[in-house]
Amino acid sequence: MELQPLFETPNFTIAHDDLHHWLYISWRGEYDCTAVITGCILILRHIELTKSQKILNDSSQVLDGWNEVTRWVGEAFFQELANHGVRAVAWVKAEDWPAQAAINEAMQYVSQPLADTFDDTVAACRWLENIR
Template sequence: MELQPLLETPDFAISHDAAHHWLYVAWRGEYNAVAAITGCLLILRHIEATRAQKILNDSSQMLDGWNEVTRWVGEEFFQQLASQGVAAVAWVKAHDWPAQAAIDKAMQYVTQPLVDTFDDTVTAYRWLDNIRV
């Protein structure tokens, strides 16, 4: 995977893998509702700019703070991703239990695009690489 950095902060990074037509997103640390939604909106902006069709969403280093936005993420954010042409999202779960519970809750609201959760990045990468769009 050859990544071109698009945005890098201590808590959040977005990179583009042009060969695979996907974004790699890394969430680190603790979030509140405003920071979580801001990160999601930044992803949407980079999906629009790159026309990426898949996302490897790495939340393995994310901590708690998502409970207030789980429904919005599952219903609104993922719907917006689908409407911008994203076909699949591989979501690496947080190692932090409260953050992992928030991811599980958000998944209950997702209807599109195709989303699956994983315990590690390697498995998520392989799954996403096998999805044909």
């Protein structure tokens, strides 16, 4: 991946993969409801700027803190992604068990766009590459 950084904090990164024309999102550490929603809003803004139709959402380094927003992420945020033209989201699961459970719960509410979870970024990238 050749990534162009678009936004970066110690716990959150948004970058654009120029070769594949998708956004790479990296979440690290603990989050609360406000931080998750703020990150999601930033993602939507960068989708508007880049016109990306795919997202590699890397939560492998996320720790607990998503339980309060799992339904909102799965229903409202993913619907907004679809409304913004996103066709596919590959979500790399957290290694932290409570965070992984929250991701699994959020995925139960996703109706669109096409989304799947993965244990590593290599598998997630392969899946995204095959989405046309």
